[in-house]
Amino acid sequence: MNSNKKPWPLITIYGIKERVNTNPDYQRPAVWTVAQKQMLIDSMLREYDVPKLYWRKTGTKPDRYDVVDGQQRLRAVWEFFGGSYKLPKDADHIDGEDIAGCSYELLPDEIRMKLDTYPLDVVVIDDTDEDEIREMFLRLQNGTTLRAQEKRNAYPGRMRDFVKKLSAHQFFGKVGFQNSRYTYDLIAAQLVCIELAGGPVNIKNADLNKMYKKHIDFDDKSSEAKNVNRPLSLLDKIFPEKTPELTRYNVITLYCVIAELLRQYVLDEIKNDLYRWFLNFESIKRDQEEKSEDEALPEWVSYKEKISHSTDSADSIRHRMEFMLRNLLETFPALSRKDNQRDFTHIQKITVFRRDKGVCQLGTKCDGKKLTWDDWQCDHIIPWSKGGKTTVENGQASCASCNLSKGNTL
Numbered sequence: 001m002n003s004n005k006k007p008w009p010l011i012t013i014y015g016i017k018e019r020v021n022t023n024p025d026y027q028r029p030a031v032w033t034v035a036q037k038q039m040l041i042d043s044m045l046r047e048y049d050v051p052k053l054y055w056r057k058t059g060t061k062p063d064r065y066d067v068v069d070g071q072q073r074l075r076a077v078w079e080f081f082g083g084s085y086k087l088p089k090d091a092d093h094i095d096g097e098d099i100a101g102c103s104y105e106l107l108p109d110e111i112r113m114k115l116d117t118y119p120l121d122v123v124v125i126d127d128t129d130e131d132e133i134r135e136m137f138l139r140l141q142n143g144t145t146l147r148a149q150e151k152r153n154a155y156p157g158r159m160r161d162f163v164k165k166l167s168a169h170q171f172f173g174k175v176g177f178q179n180s181r182y183t184y185d186l187i188a189a190q191l192v193c194i195e196l197a198g199g200p201v202n203i204k205n206a207d208l209n210k211m212y213k214k215h216i217d218f219d220d221k222s223s224e225a226k227n228v229n230r231p232l233s234l235l236d237k238i239f240p241e242k243t244p245e246l247t248r249y250n251v252i253t254l255y256c257v258i259a260e261l262l263r264q265y266v267l268d269e270i271k272n273d274l275y276r277w278f279l280n281f282e283s284i285k286r287d288q289e290e291k292s293e294d295e296a297l298p299e300w301v302s303y304k305e306k307i308s309h310s311t312d313s314a315d316s317i318r319h320r321m322e323f324m325l326r327n328l329l330e331t332f333p334a335l336s337r338k339d340n341q342r343d344f345t346h347i348q349k350i351t352v353f354r355r356d357k358g359v360c361q362l363g364t365k366c367d368g369k370k371l372t373w374d375d376w377q378c379d380h381i382i383p384w385s386k387g388g389k390t391t392v393e394n395g396q397a398s399c400a401s402c403n404l405s406k407g408n409t410l
């Protein structure tokens with residue numbers, strides 16, 4: 001690996017925008033808020049030192065680069081130069097000049113020149129391979145590396161053997177990422193960790209290390225072992241071919257979604273439509289990502305946040321799983337509960353509540369009052385006792401008194 005560090009004027013960095021790829025597949029989508037972007041520009045205008053960028057050279061004549069680190073900073077600079085946002089209205093003067101609310105164009109010339117020539121350190125890495133870059137990316141991001149899985153693969157014990165076997169599951173042939181540095185082993189270990197916990201849980205390296213130690217005698221004929229295989233085999237059936245949308249975090253989310261579907265719903269009704277549903281979900285996601293933060297739907301903005309930060313945390317996984325499940329129930333409102341159970345699931349309730357905009361749909365005792373999440377009931381439109389199914393389609397939001405009086409009249 002060759003590396004070479006030089007200060008690049010911002011105007012030069014802006015000028016070669018088209019030749020710099022901010023989205024190599026190990027990168028995360030852009031997530032900085034406008035306030036964070038403004039803060040960076042403000043720091044540069046005030047001549048604070050800013051952390052250096054790392055680029056990998058991927059071509060010459062003209063030179064081309066992949067961003068290994070500094071994607072958010074880079075986008076913030078480009079967008080400011082391109083006029084996508086302005087400095088905050090309450091920005092302090094610089095050298096006696098008023099810059100409050102200024103776009104790049106409207107900056108006083110002296111100040112704009114200062115920004116144009118601000119020297120941002122760029123380290124250009126040459127002569128390296130994909131694995132080395134990934135390793136470097138992970139080190140720069142959070143100090144942990146994929147080497148952790150390599151170490152776990154050297155652990156003694158039957159959990160290691162089980163994970164190893166699972167990582168060879170046919171489904172991994174369909175995912176959109178490579179098995180470099182035992183990524184499939186890592187994901188397989190994470191899925192086992194989730195299964196053992198019965199749902200979303202922290203799946204960071206420390207959690208996986210603990211699992212390997214605790215389950216050193218893991219029985220690969222146990223029900224847990226079988227339970228891990230069920231969603232994976234179903235995913236293998238659902239996905240007919242290699243699918244680029246199957247990113248690492250999506251494999252984890254989909255595993256949780258499918259496991260939940262298998263536990264709670266009559267899955268046969270929709271099995272053949274799941275592939276199309278997933279591709280559609282991803283296409284909405286891409287559309288939403290192209291919108292500015294003000295135009296995008298708030299729930300997609302928070303979803304984007306959850307897929308961009310600490311995706312191995314219980315909180316992120318649970319949020320992603322619930323968001324996907326809700327989208328699925330909105331798409332298939334007739335999906336019914338297993339064994340014709342009467343209780344609506346948590347996700348069914350959220351889906352009904354949101355669809356009905358939290359308003360009582362009966363309106364016999366109230367006049368369609370606004371309900372709160374703590375105080376409402378999910379009513380079977382056709383009563384369960386009369387053969388009504390427990391589905392989103394047959395559910396409606398109602399207040400307690402309307403629901404009670406409906407019960408009494410039937």
Ligand SMILES: [Zn+2]
Pocket residue numbers: 360361362363364365366367368369398399400401402403
């Ligand atoms: Zn009511």
